[in-house]
Amino acid sequence: MDKCFSIPLKPADYKSYGALVTRRTLSQLKALYVDQAAVERLLEDGDPTVYEVYELPYPNDETDLLANITVLHPGQVGDEFFMTKGHFHGEPDTAEAVIGIAGRGEMLIQHRGGELRSLLVAEGYISYSPGGWGHRVINSGDEELVFFAVSGANIRHDYETAARLNFKAPEQA
Numbered sequence: 818m819d820k821c822f823s824i825p826l827k828p829a830d831y832k833s834y835g836a837l838v839t840r841r842t843l844s845q846l847k848a849l850y851v852d853q854a855a856v857e858r859l860l861e862d863g864d865p866t867v868y869e870v871y872e873l874p875y876p877n878d879e880t881d882l883l884a885n886i887t888v889l890h891p892g893q894v895g896d897e898f899f900m901t902k903g904h905f906h907g908e909p910d911t912a913e914a915v916i917g918i919a920g921r922g923e924m925l926i927q928h929r930g931g932e933l934r935s936l937l938v939a940e941g942y943i944s945y946s947p948g949g950w951g952h953r954v955i956n957s958g959d960e961e962l963v964f965f966a967v968s969g970a971n972i973r974h975d976y977e978t979a980a981r982l983n984f985k986a987p988e989q990a
């Protein structure tokens with residue numbers, strides 16, 4: 818697609834511009850949840866989609882931006898809400914901004930040193946995860962949480978640090 822574009826901030830419009838859709842299901846994310854019995858109970862009835870990420874297929878040079886839309890479905894596993902896997906950025910460890918389109922939830926951000934913060938994600942809000950901080954979005958509402966996320970195109974997703982720190986305060990980890 819043409820890298821110079823102006824399109825509506827809606828998953829359906831992203832799709833009509835050829836967005837690649839990555840779907841993450843509960844079975845792929847089961848390790849995130851404390852209550853493994855609740856995970857297994859839910860999986861008995863199928864493998865629900867937890868979120869979809871819509872990514873435009875323009876070529877990403879290191880001077881570009883990744884600009885995707887995520888639809889995070891409402892749902893609970895035991896006492897925990899549906900959430901993204903969560904990641905840090907590695908080399909370069911740059912910032913990410915999330916802009917709420919619909920629904921309501923929170924973005925947990927965690928510094929590599931352990932400090933944990935919670936930021937509102939909601940329509941009309943921008944939530945900013947600075948360089949050096951990882952991020953995980955949680956849908957604490959009962960509607961789809963839809964948000965736009967933008968970061969540098971040359972980031973590497975660092976899931977190892979996310980799994981180790983797990984968006985828990987150091988004393989809970």
Ligand SMILES: O=P(O)(O)OC[C@H]1O[C@](O)(CO)[C@@H](O)[C@@H]1O
Nearest residue numbers: 870885887901902903904952966
């Ligand atoms: O890589 P993960 O953790 O599966 O999540 C992808 C999501 O992360 C984000 O960077 C938002 O935190 C979005 O691009 C997308 O919703």
